Amino acid sequence: MCLAVPGRVLDIGERDGTRVATVDFGGVVKEVCLEYLPDLKVGEYAIVHVGFALQRLDEESARHTLELFAELGMLQEEFGDPWEAAAGTGGAHGGEEAHR
Amino acid sequence: MKYLDEFQDPELARRLLDEIRATVTRPWALMEVCGGQTHSIIRHGIDQLLPEQVELIHGPGCPVCVTPLEVIDKALEIASRPEVIFCSFGDMLRVPGTGRDLFQVRGEGGDVRVVYSPLDALRIAQRHPEREVVFFGIGFETTAPPNAMTVHQARKLGIRNFSLLVSHVRVPPAIEAIMRSPSCRVQAFLAAGHVCTVMGVGEYPELAERHRVPIVVTGFEPLDILEGVRRTVTQLERGEHTVDNAYPRAVRAEGNPAALAMLEDVFEVTDRSWRGIGVIPGSGWRLSRRYRDYDAELRFAVDGIRTEEPAECRSGEVLQGLLKPHACEMFGTRCTPRTPLGATMVSSEGACAAYYLYRRLQTTPAPREASPVA
Ligand code: SF4
Numbered sequence: 193m194c195l196a197v198p199g200r201v202l203d204i205g206e207r208d209g210t211r212v213a214t215v216d217f218g219g220v221v222k223e224v225c226l227e228y229l230p231d232l233k234v235g236e237y238a239i240v241h242v243g244f245a246l247q248r249l250d251e252e253s254a255r256h257t258l259e260l261f262a263e264l265g266m267l268q269e270e271f272g273d274p275w276e277a278a279a280g281t282g283g284a285h286g287g288e289e290a291h292r
Numbered sequence: 293m294k295y296l297d298e299f300q301d302p303e304l305a306r307r308l309l310d311e312i313r314a315t316v317t318r319p320w321a322l323m324e325v326c327g328g329q330t331h332s333i334i335r336h337g338i339d340q341l342l343p344e345q346v347e348l349i350h351g352p353g354c355p356v357c358v359t360p361l362e363v364i365d366k367a368l369e370i371a372s373r374p375e376v377i378f379c380s381f382g383d384m385l386r387v388p389g390t391g392r393d394l395f396q397v398r399g400e401g402g403d404v405r406v407v408y409s410p411l412d413a414l415r416i417a418q419r420h421p422e423r424e425v426v427f428f429g430i431g432f433e434t435t436a437p438p439n440a441m442t443v444h445q446a447r448k449l450g451i452r453n454f455s456l457l458v459s460h461v462r463v464p465p466a467i468e469a470i471m472r473s474p475s476c477r478v479q480a481f482l483a484a485g486h487v488c489t490v491m492g493v494g495e496y497p498e499l500a501e502r503h504r505v506p507i508v509v510t511g512f513e514p515l516d517i518l519e520g521v522r523r524t525v526t527q528l529e530r531g532e533h534t535v536d537n538a539y540p541r542a543v544r545a546e547g548n549p550a551a552l553a554m555l556e557d558v559f560e561v562t563d564r565s566w567r568g569i570g571v572i573p574g575s576g577w578r579l580s581r582r583y584r585d586y587d588a589e590l591r592f593a594v595d596g597i598r599t600e601e602p603a604e605c606r607s608g609e610v611l612q613g614l615l616k617p618h619a620c621e622m623f624g625t626r627c628t629p630r631t632p633l634g635a636t637m638v639s640s641e642g643a644c645a646a647y648y649l650y651r652r653l654q655t656t657p658a659p660r661e662a663s664p665v666a
Binding site for chain 1: 300328335381408409410411412434435437438441445448449486489490513541542543544548550551554640
C-alpha cells in the first residue's frame with residue numbers, strides 16, 4: 193500500500209472539476225489525479241501513490257525503478273487482484289473495482 | 293555474496309558496501325521507519341551484506357501493522373452493516389480484528405470492495421446514492437493527502453453518502469517516542485523517502501538536534517538503502533547528527549506544498565494509538581472540524597468500541613526493535629501469514645511477514661505457498 197510507483201503521463205483531461213491524467217505504469221494504465229502536481233505535462237514522469245501524482249521524476253530513474261518493480265513482481269502486487277492474493281488460492285473472487 | 297548478483301547494478305552495490313566497510317569502526321544500530329524499506333532489506337538480504345557492526349532495526353513503518361486492533365474492529369462493525377459499501381486498500385483484507393477479518397465479513401455477505409485509490413470509493417458513492425460508502429483511510433503522510441483530497445471532493449460535489457474511517461499516523465512523533473523509550477537502542481534513522489516526498493524535511497532538524505541522532509532521508513530500492521546506510525554510518529563515525537537527503541530524485545526540502553495545504557485544511561493533529569506500542573501524543577490525524585460530518589466513526593456511532601491487544605503477540609517489541617521476528621515463540625508455528633496472530637505478520641511490509649517470506653528460505657526449503665510474492 194505504501195508503494196509509490198513511477199508512471200508516464202499519456203494524456204491530460206478533467207473529471208468533476210479536477211485535473212486528471214491517464215498514466216502508464218509499465219503497461220498498466222490508470223487514471224491519476226493531478227491536483228497535487230498541476231503543472232505536470234504529457235510525456236513527463238511522476239511518482240504516483242494510490243491514484244495521486246506526488247512528485248516529478250526524471251525519465252531515467254523512473255524507467256530504472258519500473259524495471260526493478262516489474263522484476264520483483266511489485267507491479268503485480270500493486271495492480272493485481274487483491275482478493276486473489278488475500279484468498280491465497282486464486283481465481284474464485286471478483287475484485288472488479290480493483291481492475292478498473 | 294549470492295544476493296549481490298541480484299542487485300540492478302551489482303558493481304555500484306559492491307562499491308557502496310566497500311565504502312561502508314572501510315568507514316565503520318564500531319557497532320551502530322540504525323532504524324528504518326518505512327515498511328517498504330524493511331521489505332526490501334529482508335528480500336535482498338541487505339542486513340546480511342552489511343558489515344557485522346551495522347545493525348538494522350525494523351521500526352514501526354508499516355501502516356497496516358500499526359493500525360490498532362480497535363480500529364480494525366470498528367471497520368468490521370461498519371462493513372457488516374447492510375446499507376454500507378466498505379472500501380479499502382487490498383492489504384487490509386487479512387488483518388485480523390477480534391475473531392475475524394474483512395475477508396470473512398465479505399464471505400458473510402458484507403459488501404467489502406477493494407479499490408486502488410480513495411477516489412474510486414468516491415465514484416462508487418456517486419453511482420450508489422442509495423448506499424452509504426465508507427473508505428478505510430489508513431496510512432502515513434504519503435497516503436493522507438489522497439484521502440484528504442477525496443473528502444474535500446466529496447464536500448465540494450455535495451456527495452453526502454460518503455465517509456472516511458480515519459486512522460492516519462505521522463512519522464516524527466513516532467521517532468520522538470522511540471528516542472524517549474528507556475530501552476531505546478537506536479542511534480540513527482533512515483527516514484521514509486515517500487513520506488518526505490509529501491512533507492519535505494522540515495520536521496526533522498529539530499528532532500536530530502535534540503536527540504543527537506542522524507536522520508537520513510532514504511528511498512526503498514536496494515541501492516537507495518545502501519546509500520542511506522553509507523551516509524548514516526559516515527555521520528555516526530564523525531560524531532555528526534544532521535538531516536541529510538539521500539533520495540533527492542523524489543524528495544525536495546519543501547515537500548509538496550499543494551498536498552501540505554490540503555492536509556492542513558482537512559485534517560488536524562490528534563493523539564493516536566499504535567498497535568503494539570500504545571498511544572503516542574500528536575502522532576496522527578483526524579478530520580478537522582469543517583469535515584467532521586464525514587467521519588465514519590461518528591456517522592456509524594462506533595467510537596465507543598474498545599479492544600485490548602492480545603498478549604501472546606510480541607509485535608510491539610518487534611516494532612520497537614527490541615525483538616527480531618524469528619525470536620518470537622509463535623513465529624512460523626502458530627503465527628504465519630495464513631494464520632497471523634499480529635499485524636506484523638499480515639502485511640508483506642510487516643517485519644514478521646518479511647522474515648517469514650524471505651529469511652526462512654535460507655534454512656528450510658519452503659513450501660510453494662510460503663512465497664506468494666516471489
Ligand atoms: S511472529 Fe506473530 S505473534 Fe510473534 S510478534 Fe510476529 S506477529 Fe506477533
